[in-house]
Amino acid sequence: MKGPIAASVPWLMLALGAGLGLACAPDSVAPGYYGVTGDAGSDDASELDDASTMSADAAAFSGGTPTSPACNMNGRWLVAQRVLAEALGQTQASHNWFYYEVTQNADQLVVTKGLHCGYEVVAVSALGANVSSQACWPDFLQYDSDTGRAGTMEVTSSGCEINFEKRYTVRGATVAYYEDPSTTLPKASQKATSFTPGWISWCGASNPGITLVVTGPASGDLYCVQRDWNQYSGSVAANATTFEVPVTWDSDQDSLGYSGSSVITEQDVPDSDPSQHYVWFAKLDPTQATGTDAEICASVRSLVSMLTPDALK
């Protein structure tokens, strides 16, 4: 074909090609593991693919392709949850700390590594209680995990909307069994065996379940099992690397024993004011929170006061 229409073909192709330069959608592959030449499938034969001149840790959280770069959760995050609870008319704030490596593809989020770094409870009202679970932190890290938690990060007219699915955490009992919320938490007589679920002694002690050290007007050691759930959902400003999101949550606890005041066995409930329950996310740079899982969690706990001070209220 000759003439003006044929002559327009190159110009049309050039214009469309240039226009799509702003909106192209390239193929991508997140870094992963492919075995080793000569391997026999053994676990120690790990080799990261080469998208990778980077370290395995860095590659694992380099993430996918978000719908919009302004709503991008790919990366490593310090997650500091603060909720308010009430018992016997007194209020306490519970501070939970997590470490998330998040991969985002389109609007879909997956926590590819979710470490539980521990929690504390501090008194808010004058007669409230303080609770230390520090002795249990290694067990929280070992037995509890948010890896695999799914969520979404969607683009909205005002920025972004984030949502992490409801997630249960079990402490001091057979985690895989009691994560099912339809199960009843074990009583003191139900110690776990090789064949049956039940409570397990955590926190480096021989007490049933976890051992919490309670101080305040009423004090003592509380032995219990706990099952919490939380869900994060709310709006986020575009391009935010530190932000707060509302939390919905609840907690179930079975007291298995105590030493000291019996008042400490009282179960608390979420405060009725939704604004008192929130979680802070702070993006970590490559130099922050590195090393072994225990080292990462130690860094996370020390960084909370610097990166998300409001999560310690």
Added chain:
Amino acid sequence: MSPRLNPTRAWLGLPLVVCAVAWVRPASASPLLETVGGVGGQGGFNGRTVEGGAASTYYNPALLTDAKTELSLGVFILSEQIGISLAGRPGTQYAVPVGIENATYANGVPWSAYPIPTTWLQNGRPATPTSPALPARPRQGDGSGHDLFAYQMIGLVTKLFHDRLALGGYAVIPYSKFTGADAFYSDEREQYFTNSLHPELYGDRLVATSIAFGGGLKVTDQLSVGLGFTLNLTTEAFTPTYVSNTGELQNILVDSDVKVLVSLSPHVGVSYKPLPRLRLTATAHAPEKLQIDTDFTFLLANGVEEQAGVDFTHDYMPWQLAAGASYDLVTTSTDTITIAATFIYGQWSTYVDRHSEAPIAAYGWYDTLTPVVGARVQHGDVRVFLDSEYQPSPVPLQTGRTNYVDNDRLGFDGGADCAFSLWGSDFRVGAQLQVQRLIPRYQTKLPTPPSADGLDHYPALVADEVPDNSILDGRPLAGAQGLQTNNPGWPGFGSQGWLVGGGLNLAVTW
């Protein structure tokens, strides 16, 4: 005076429709025409409801009776930018280990298929004294979602019998090649070829043969019926092969016997105007596909002869039924404003893929209903139109073995043309632009439960390509426990993209 509907004449069109629908032989497909809508004219995405010049030959041949006699030419450029993002593999325990070629089930029976060691796929294998190097074929290293196509549009409409009968021809032909067909597997078998995922309903389907011709009959001034056909190509290839030495396959002797058969696939349309401003339409497009049948015979030097055959199905389009309506909001001597809507039902649950396989029942495709809305404005010699359509994906989330890549699609198509006279002839020149967004989608594969007996108890889920009970040299095979897979879509993948097109066209009318 407009004649009233004559029942006898109205039913004249029925045998035409019945005969066409009864004679359904899957034929060459027109996914390109379905994706881009009408090129030239005012049909756009609403071509089944609004007269679109020569393009009505394909979308609704009954509307040819309202088209002007014309010869039209045009160019159309379409850019396909579909990105596929694969999730990272989480650990080496999921890799197919090296040295498995002699492994068997625990009872000594060979596996039904032997995967390629994962590290060889990703990194290649260096040459050895006995075998040449194996090039790497990394995941998604050979995707096919990015291309730029240019097409030539040719259209013709002519009238006979005092404009009662209109005949049309319409073709959109790629400049790069007359037609294209690239087959790929949508599961772990693709590791042997591109080791990549590919958009299921785009790519080579955008260079499909797209030639239609047909006619419309004006039964009354209110009622028209039409019958059209798309051109069909069926290729049959028979290649008898003599293998003198199985160790020297480069020295085989091959003959060929290739046939290209042409047949037709029908589509029918009806247009009825119960009111001067209102038009109702209905169409039916029969299933279409491009069939490639290949047969091989291998004759060995020891006199043994074996035969094998592989069939490919490209450009499959299912039954498509549509109903539409248009209404003239304004009609004056110089201005017309028309709104139009079409609903298209696609029976995608009957889909067969490029290897002539139907999707696994657990992940069967959905039938779809595609709404199209739009408006047309004519002022004097100038006409403009704008359409929008939402095409839901027929593909369910691919959380199992298969990796059919597809997305919901939201599209906009607009155009304008202007009539003028030059050198004693009437012309119409037009331009068109469309943008279609493939809405992002992501899926994570479901875990495959372990199978102690090494059998595949979950064929809909990602296949464990190294059976758990495998042995090698009489001992359990290391690295066989749990899932090992080279499925390129595991452990998950996402896709999104754009189709952007534009074109110019020129028609001479009389």
